[in-house]
Amino acid sequence: xxxxxxxxxxxxxxxxxxxxxxxxxxxxxxxxxxxxxxxxxxxxxxxxxxxxxxxxxxxxxxxxxxxxxxxxxxxxxxxxxxxxxxxxxxxxxxxxxxxxxxxxxxxxxxxxxxxxxxxxxxxxxxxxxxxxxxxxxxxxxxxxxxxxxxxxxxxxxxxxxxxxxxxxxxxxxxxxxxxxxxxxxxxxxxxxxxxxxxxxxxxxxxxxxxxxxxxxxxxxxxxxxxxxxxxxxxxxxxxxxxxxxxxxxxxxxxxxxxxxxxxxxxxxxxxxxxxxxxxxxxxxxxxxxxxxxxxxxxxxxxxxxxxxxxxxxxxxxxxxxxxxxxxxxxxxxxxxxxxxxxxxxxxx
Amino acid sequence: xxxxxxxxxxxxxxxxxxxxxxxxxxxxxxxxxxxxxxxxxxxxxxxxxxxxxxxxxxxxxxxxxxxxxxxxxxxxxxxxxxxxxxxxxxxxxxxxxxxxxxxxxxxxxxxxxxxxxxxxxxxxxxxxxxxxxxxxxxxxxxxxxxxxxxxxxxxxxxxxxxxxxxxxxxxxxxxxxxxxxxxxxxxxxxxxxxxxxxxxxxxxxxxxxxxxxxxxxxxxxxxxxxxxxxxxxxxxxxxxxxxxxxxxxxxxxxxxxxxxxxxxxxxxxxxxxxxxxxxxxxxxxxxxxx
Numbered sequence: 001x002x003x004x005x006x007x008x009x010x011x012x013x014x015x016x017x018x019x020x021x022x023x024x025x026x027x028x029x030x031x032x033x034x035x036x037x038x039x040x041x042x043x044x045x046x047x048x049x050x051x052x053x054x055x056x057x058x059x060x061x062x063x064x065x066x067x068x069x070x071x072x073x074x075x076x077x078x079x080x081x082x083x084x085x086x087x088x089x090x091x092x093x094x095x096x097x098x099x100x101x102x103x104x105x106x107x108x109x110x111x112x113x114x115x116x117x118x119x120x121x122x123x124x125x126x127x128x129x130x131x132x133x134x135x136x137x138x139x140x141x142x143x144x145x146x147x148x149x150x151x152x153x154x155x156x157x158x159x160x161x162x163x164x165x166x167x168x169x170x171x172x173x174x175x176x177x178x179x180x181x182x183x184x185x186x187x188x189x190x191x192x193x194x195x196x197x198x199x200x201x202x203x204x205x206x207x208x209x210x211x212x213x214x215x216x217x218x219x220x221x222x223x224x225x226x227x228x229x230x231x232x233x234x235x236x237x238x239x240x241x242x243x244x245x246x247x248x249x250x251x252x253x254x255x256x257x258x259x260x261x262x263x264x265x266x267x268x269x270x271x272x273x274x275x276x277x278x279x280x281x282x283x284x285x286x287x288x289x290x291x292x293x294x295x296x297x298x299x300x301x302x303x304x305x306x307x308x309x310x311x312x313x314x315x316x317x318x319x320x321x322x323x324x325x326x327x328x329x330x331x332x333x334x335x336x337x338x339x340x341x342x343x344x345x346x347x348x
Numbered sequence: 349x350x351x352x353x354x355x356x357x358x359x360x361x362x363x364x365x366x367x368x369x370x371x372x373x374x375x376x377x378x379x380x381x382x383x384x385x386x387x388x389x390x391x392x393x394x395x396x397x398x399x400x401x402x403x404x405x406x407x408x409x410x411x412x413x414x415x416x417x418x419x420x421x422x423x424x425x426x427x428x429x430x431x432x433x434x435x436x437x438x439x440x441x442x443x444x445x446x447x448x449x450x451x452x453x454x455x456x457x458x459x460x461x462x463x464x465x466x467x468x469x470x471x472x473x474x475x476x477x478x479x480x481x482x483x484x485x486x487x488x489x490x491x492x493x494x495x496x497x498x499x500x501x502x503x504x505x506x507x508x509x510x511x512x513x514x515x516x517x518x519x520x521x522x523x524x525x526x527x528x529x530x531x532x533x534x535x536x537x538x539x540x541x542x543x544x545x546x547x548x549x550x551x552x553x554x555x556x557x558x559x560x561x562x563x564x565x566x567x568x569x570x571x572x573x574x575x576x577x578x579x580x581x582x583x584x585x586x587x588x589x590x591x592x593x594x595x596x597x598x599x600x601x602x603x604x605x606x607x608x609x610x611x612x613x614x615x616x617x618x619x620x621x622x623x624x625x626x627x628x629x630x631x632x633x634x635x636x637x638x
Contacts, residue, residue, distance in 0.1 A: 122626050125444065128444070133615035253570070309459045313452070316449045319449030320449040323442050324446075
């Protein structure tokens with residue numbers, strides 16, 4: 001039986017995983033997820049791909065809000081920028097789609113400086129509202145710069161092309177999204193154990209104290225904004241590649257709130273929390289759909305008419321319940337279950 | 349000149365709406381130190397309830413006010429008791445997120461009950477334009493301006509001279525110290541939410557008397573943010589002033605620079621202002637200790 005972890009060297013403290021068995025478990029989990037196409041139809045695969053794509057953006061938001069402690073209501077804006085950058089770069093500038101994914105991330109990161117710079121002087125709520133303002137401004141700029149963005153018409157997006165093979169159908173995209181997610185999870189875990197990750201945690205706990213410890217606040221806050229926006233921009237471009245058509249209305253303010261709901265439900269500042277939160281929140285509408293289809297016809301039509309409101313109601317209720325009952329989120333539940341399991345029969 | 353004057357006036361009218369909303373923000377912020385992101389939605393809910401109340405024949409504007417305001421006070425108390433009070437003492441982030449969650453829940457519920465179609469709100473004060481020289485104003489617009497001016501004065505006196513107002517300021521400064529000084533923090537929180545709901549009610553009524561009632565009314569909450577930021581989150585009078593400035597700026601930008609700018613002029617303005625004055629124009633600088 002594995003007992004408590006005792007760290008005896010400094011290297012242990014920054015190791016990627018505390019036990020070598022974690023690698024084995026991660027690999028098994030990955031294999032299970034990768035074999036999903038054997039079981040699921042096209043609808044199921046689409047939902048899973050959407051979860052993977054969203055999870056990349058949520059990892060980014062988590063780095064900014066959960067790890068560095070800067071509340072952002074502006075991530076719908078970064079997602080929008082990423083998606084439009086992908087569409088414009090591939091249609092108008094004929095960049096290869098795989099390259100455009102990363103360039104879109106960089107474009108979003110550059111745009112993040114617009115909010116990042118005021119964030120150096122703003123804190124907490126003032127910052128949250130500035131990021132909200134950013135989303136409004138981005139939406140309007142996209143709507144009114146018709147020459148570049150086609151305004152309210154939206155844009156069609158060329159499919160991804162890998163090694164001469166066009167990723168159009170659900171299954172190849174599923175694997176692309178999964179690969180990207182694995183890449184970004186590894187990246188996040190590695191950032192978190194580096195000097196940068198530790199500095200971000202210090203800024204979250206108390207920024208003035210962190211500064212007194214020799215952490216350059218300007219440097220690290222801007223970096224947090226840029227990295228977070230890069231993640232979200234990449235997620236945006238993947239959204240564009242999945243839906244193949246984008247429009248300003250796809251990226252409403254509700255997305256920013258949904259995203260915050262995901263990190264709260266998952267547990268702030270935890271990588272596995274961000275993943276679990278994304279899965280739960282994105283699966284909720286599906287569960288509801290399923291429940292309603294059992295309940296009968298009358299509910300199904302109600303669901304069809306008011307899907308947007310019912311979804312909103314659900315996110316709201318889930319946020320309220322988690323904040324009230326389990327502030328540590330799913331990551332906290334996971335920790336408690338694990339402790340119970342490992343220490344049984346000694347656990348209370 | 350008359351074009352400018354009318355733009356200015358309608359800017360002031362819209363600004364008085366923003367001002368009412370941002371005073372609602374400021375009261376909760378002043379008393380509890382949290383931002384209530386649900387103000388727009390509370391306003392929406394009260395507006396829809398008052399729409400149902402206004403269907404009662406022969407109510408008139410006075411009757412409408414006399415029924416809507418008590419309802420809004422009850423609603424404010426209810427929300428505070430059920431959602432906000434259990435979070436007392438939790439980190440600020442969690443409390444703010446509660447208000448965001450609440451906002452989403454209220455908006456969805458209202459749309460599920462009343463639907464998305466615009467509703468024609470009755471006009472208990474008539475619909476004739478009243479002329480002041482070159483200016484032409486509707487009764488609803490005058491109502492909004494007058495209400496804001498009155499509430500502004502009342503609030504200034506309240507925070508300056510009344511016992512509860514001073515207790516509120518103490519609570520916002522430091523909850524624990526206020527508690528040790530014998531202030532009933534729970535009651536202060538309840539009063540501030542009730543007051544904030546009253547402001548939301550006045551804003552909602554003014555909105556309904558000028559426009560028709562539709563779910564977009566909840567957007568006014570978000571549009572009111574620039575006003576409260578500009579004035580400083582903790583300044584009630586600053587919020588009113590910020591509202592007027594933002595309203596005028598939006599209207600002038602929309603009238604002279606192009607229609608698309610109207611929606612975002614306020615947001616652009618506050619990003620610039622915040623870079624120069626991070627606590628708004630009238631906000632108090634927070635002193636932090638490590």
